[in-house]
Amino acid sequence: MRMNKAAxxxxxxxxxxxxxxxxxxxxxxADDWFEPQAxxxxxxxxxxxxxxxxxxxxxxxxxxxxxxxxxxxxxxVDKDKKRAxxxxxxxxxxxxxxxxxxxxDVWVQGIDKNANILLYSTHTDESYIxxxxxxxxxxxxxxxxxxETFKNALQNRGINAILDKTPHEPHDAGxxxxxxxxxxxxxxxxxxxxxxxxxxxxxxxxxxxxxxxxGKSMTKVRxxxxxxxxNRKANExxxxxxxxxxxxxxxxxxxxxxxxxxxxxxxxxxxxxxFEFGTHENSKESAKRAAEHLAVxxxxxxxxxxxxxxxxxxxxxxxxxPEPITxxxxxxxxxxxxxxVLLVVAGAGIFFAISGGRREMLSKVTGSFKDKDDxxx
Amino acid sequence: MPLGLTLLVVATILVLFGVGQRMLDRMRLSDxxxxxxxxxxxxxxxxxxxxxxxxxxxxxxxxxxxxxxVIYLFVKAGTGMEKARAAIAAILSGLGVYLAGRYMPxxxxxxxxxxxxxxxxxxxxxxxxxxxxxxxxxxAGVLGVILxxxxxxxxxxxxxxxxxxxxxxxxxxxxxxxxxxxxxxLAEVVGELRERIQGGTAKKSMVYQQGExxxxxxxxxxxxxxxxxxxxxx
Numbered sequence: 315m316r317m318n319k320a321a322x323x324x325x326x327x328x329x330x331x332x333x334x335x336x337x338x339x340x341x342x343x344a345d346d347w348f349e350p351q352a353x354x355x356x357x358x359x360x361x362x363x364x365x366x367x368x369x370x371x372x373x374x375x376x377x378x379x380x381x382x383x384x385x386x387x388x389x390x391v392d393k394d395k396k397r398a399x400x401x402x403x404x405x406x407x408x409x410x411x412x413x414x415x416x417x418x419d420v421w422v423q424g425i426d427k428n429a430n431i432l433l434y435s436t437h438t439d440e441s442y443i444x445x446x447x448x449x450x451x452x453x454x455x456x457x458x459x460x461x462e463t464f465k466n467a468l469q470n471r472g473i474n475a476i477l478d479k480t481p482h483e484p485h486d487a488g489x490x491x492x493x494x495x496x497x498x499x500x501x502x503x504x505x506x507x508x509x510x511x512x513x514x515x516x517x518x519x520x521x522x523x524x525x526x527x528x529g530k531s532m533t534k535v536r537x538x539x540x541x542x543x544x545n546r547k548a549n550e551x552x553x554x555x556x557x558x559x560x561x562x563x564x565x566x567x568x569x570x571x572x573x574x575x576x577x578x579x580x581x582x583x584x585x586x587x588x589f590e591f592g593t594h595e596n597s598k599e600s601a602k603r604a605a606e607h608l609a610v611x612x613x614x615x616x617x618x619x620x621x622x623x624x625x626x627x628x629x630x631x632x633x634x635x636p637e638p639i640t641x642x643x644x645x646x647x648x649x650x651x652x653x654x655v656l657l658v659v660a661g662a663g664i665f666f667a668i669s670g671g672r673r674e675m676l677s678k679v680t681g682s683f684k685d686k687d688d689x690x691x
Numbered sequence: 692m693p694l695g696l697t698l699l700v701v702a703t704i705l706v707l708f709g710v711g712q713r714m715l716d717r718m719r720l721s722d723x724x725x726x727x728x729x730x731x732x733x734x735x736x737x738x739x740x741x742x743x744x745x746x747x748x749x750x751x752x753x754x755x756x757x758x759x760x761v762i763y764l765f766v767k768a769g770t771g772m773e774k775a776r777a778a779i780a781a782i783l784s785g786l787g788v789y790l791a792g793r794y795m796p797x798x799x800x801x802x803x804x805x806x807x808x809x810x811x812x813x814x815x816x817x818x819x820x821x822x823x824x825x826x827x828x829x830x831a832g833v834l835g836v837i838l839x840x841x842x843x844x845x846x847x848x849x850x851x852x853x854x855x856x857x858x859x860x861x862x863x864x865x866x867x868x869x870x871x872x873x874x875x876x877l878a879e880v881v882g883e884l885r886e887r888i889q890g891g892t893a894k895k896s897m898v899y900q901q902g903e904x905x906x907x908x909x910x911x912x913x914x915x916x917x918x919x920x921x922x923x924x925x
Contacts (some may be wrong), residue, residue, distance in 0.1 A: 368801075369798055369801070373801075373803060437797070452852060452853060453852075453853035453854070480855065481853050481854045481855075482854060483852050483853065483854045484793075484846075484852060484854075485797065486792055486793050486794075486795075486797050487791065487792050487793070487794075487795035487796065487797040487802070487806035488789075488791075488792025488793060488806065488839075488843065489797060490797075490805070490806055490807055491792060491806065491807055491810075491836075491840075491866045492854065492856075492857075492860075494807060494861045494864070494865070494866065495857050495860030495861040495865065497861075498860070498861040498862060498864060498865075499860070499861075502737070514799065517798065538799040540805070542805065572799070574799050574801075574802055575802050575803045575804065575805075576799060576802030576803075576804075576805040576806075577805040577807065577808070578799055578802075578805070579807070582864065588799050590799070
């Protein structure tokens with residue numbers, strides 16, 4: 315290897331510098347609490363009504379779909395007061411869920427439940443203080459128990475649910491790099507894939523998620539969708555379907571839908587969602603009850619069938635017959651791929667457009683870079 | 692169609708149609724070699740990870756093939772200075788990726804740019820600033836993620852963190868591959884923009900031959916440059 319002395323010295327200095335900086339990096343604790351005190355942002359509508367709380371900074375242009383299906387976009391953020399204001403954009407139209415008067419269980423017959431529902435947890439340390447004694451337990455967080463309950467409840471309904479408990483610690487953004495590998499391996503080993511769910515819990519005060527569903531106290535569930543990936547439409551369709559079924563069958567179970575700036579590995583497969591089961595201040599048992607109820611909703615939202623609805627107090631409120639999701643979902647997935655291809659073509663177009671001249675533009679396609687100087691030889 | 696396969700098909704078609712051929716030329720890759728590497732990445736992804744030691748694994752498509760490409764590009768680097776620049780860019784990129792993974796927001800509601808794509812951008816910027824070439828950017832992208840993962844593996848052993856490190860474990864769609872390709876594309880676009888802004892190449896006195904820049908005034912055969920690939924123009 316040809317490398318002069320100065321270059322070698324520079325390389326050694328860089329190595330030592332990298333090692334030194336790496337050594338002094340402070341340890342990061344769970345849930346993004348880098349500030350001296352944990353802070354919560356509160357989101358208000360333009361009339362000053364509280365919409366929700368977030369464990370960390372709310373950003374302008376974030377989108378939020380409330381429990382009553384109103385679509386908001388964040389317009390201003392006051393970092394000092396930890397307050398944000400969102401503009402009401404309109405009501406979200408959820409899919410219609412038919413009420414089944416005859417109550418005949420016809421749809422369950424012949425519905426293909428062979429496709430697998432894959433579960434994993436990016437932040438495997440997330441735990442519930444009242445039940446686990448800490449908000450974080452590396453490699454064995456309470457969230458894995460909630461995911462296990464969710465898996466069992468799905469399996470009890472005849473669905474092939476697979477849970478991968480691979481730890482992804484430390485609890486940081488790098489965890490998504492590691493959980494990506496888990497998700498890909500799950501998909502590789504368990505094809506065909508019906509859906510991929512990343513199981514989390516939030517980090518806001520307990521009251522934000524504590525609720526009563528079907529006459530039992532449990533946590534609400536938030537659905538998080540990544541805004542910047544080709545599967546957004548397909549994922550949104552599944553989220554809306556889940557919310558529509560839950561609103562009819564177990565009102566109060568789905569807290570809201572948050573459309574965030576990340577991809578959360580949701581670009582890997584259509585029908586990928588992230589669920590937040592309660593917060594670190596709720597009990598794990600209440601989150602498990604939410605997981606059992608969500609399994610019923612997922613079953614009916616994805617595979618169809620009849621299901622009896624319950625009020626928040628647990629009284630019967632009719633029978634519903636959601637249709638399987640296959641049709642809508644395929645449409646969303648294809649649109650996503652089309653957008654991806656269009657994006658690549660547009661990117662290539664821009665790349666050509668920034669060329670210095672016509673000849674250079676052509677040279678990018680043909681690869682021939684014989685300019686005047688070459689020809690002179 | 693899975694994302695990895697979609698991207699592979701799109702990229703292969705683009706290469707076969709000649710798009711980005713000049714970019715590949717600058718990386719000393721023929722169309723055939725480029726397609727071969729892409730197919731190797733995809734097929735290698737299907738093979739189970741190889742254990743390297745306690746809690747450390749490596750994937751053929753996601754890490755071994757990109758590493759072979761990195762070594763090939765490194766050996767082909769024109770000068771000792773270019774090699775040094777590429778090595779420095781890779782180390783700084785590794786540090787950048789490690790810090791990004793550690794300090795970027797991790798809660799779903801707080802993420803602005805997905806960390807898995809930020810690595811490619813970080814490596815691309817570092818590769819361009821320190822390596823000044825597409826080769827260095829690719830090397831910085833691939834090695835950046837792998838070095839950051841190795842640093843994490845050491846930290847896991849020291850602190851007893853129960854996490855397996857799987858280098859390139861997601862195969863063709865692993866952040867190693869994404870960072871490598873994103874860094875090259877970024878270097879290409881930034882290089883082109885810079886050239887357009889400054890009104891042409893800064894190497895008008897040079898001749899481009901066999902993938903290298905050579906000074907024209909003394910001897911056409913004597914190699915004296917070639918690392919500042921972004922600055923060539925029409």
